[in-house]
Amino acid sequence: MRLFLFFSFIILLSGCTSIEVAKEINKVTTGIKKSVTNIIKNKEKSIEKEDPKKLEKVTELEKEIELEKEIIKTEKKKEKKLAKQQKKIVKINFFSKTLDELRQDLGNPSLLRNDGGTQMARFDTLGCRLFFFFNSNLNLPRVEHFEIRDTKGNLIDKKEHIQNCYKNFKLT
CATH class of the missing domain: 1.20.5 (Single alpha-helices involved in coiled-coils or other helix-helix interfaces)
Incomplete structure (x- = not known):
């Protein structure tokens, strides 16, 4: 019986100390939390x-x-x-043409560039530039978008300038 009382007393003491440790840990965490919030403020x-x-x-x-x-x-x-507006003014249809067909009509491009799934071809003259954009993910890429720009990179919007550009490329 003494042995039983001795072990129960030890267990009781160890249980109480763990509760006290938990209380102290709780106090420390709240103190740290308060100090951190004060520092931030x-x-x-x-x-x-x-x-x-x-x-x-x-x-x-x-x-x-x-x-x-x-x-x-x-x-x-x-x-x-x-x-x-350019597409409305343009009489020549470049859509669905391949790069080889454009080479036959306009000669070799001044610039060819692949960027992801897009291929771009640029044809230059002294007064303007034609840009053609292809979907390079297709087996036979065809023109899906084109632009007519001047040498400074601005889009040409007037019919006369577009016609002059076509004359430079000998398309009319």
Whole structure:
């Protein structure tokens, strides 16, 4: 019986110590949590106090970036409209032609480029450039999109300029 009481007393003491350790660990974790939140709050306050100029610069840069994005979007819309106008004006149908057929009509391209699933061919003259885009994933790539641009890279939108470009390529 003494042995039983002795072992039960030891078990009881060891059980109580584990509860006390758990309580202490809980206190330590809450203390660490409070100190970390205080440090974060202090850093945020110091950033707000020290860097109002930096915050203004950041907001100005963000506004400039947004303006640039809007400008790019409007330019892309203009280019799409011009490309549609070109296709309406153009009398020669380049769609569904292969690169070999274009070589027969226009000669060798000045530039051939493969970029992912797209192949691009550029034909140059002194006054303009014809760009043809192919889907290179097909067995026999055919023209799916084309553009007429001047030497500076701007889309040509006037009928007279397009006709002059065709004359340069001897297509009319």
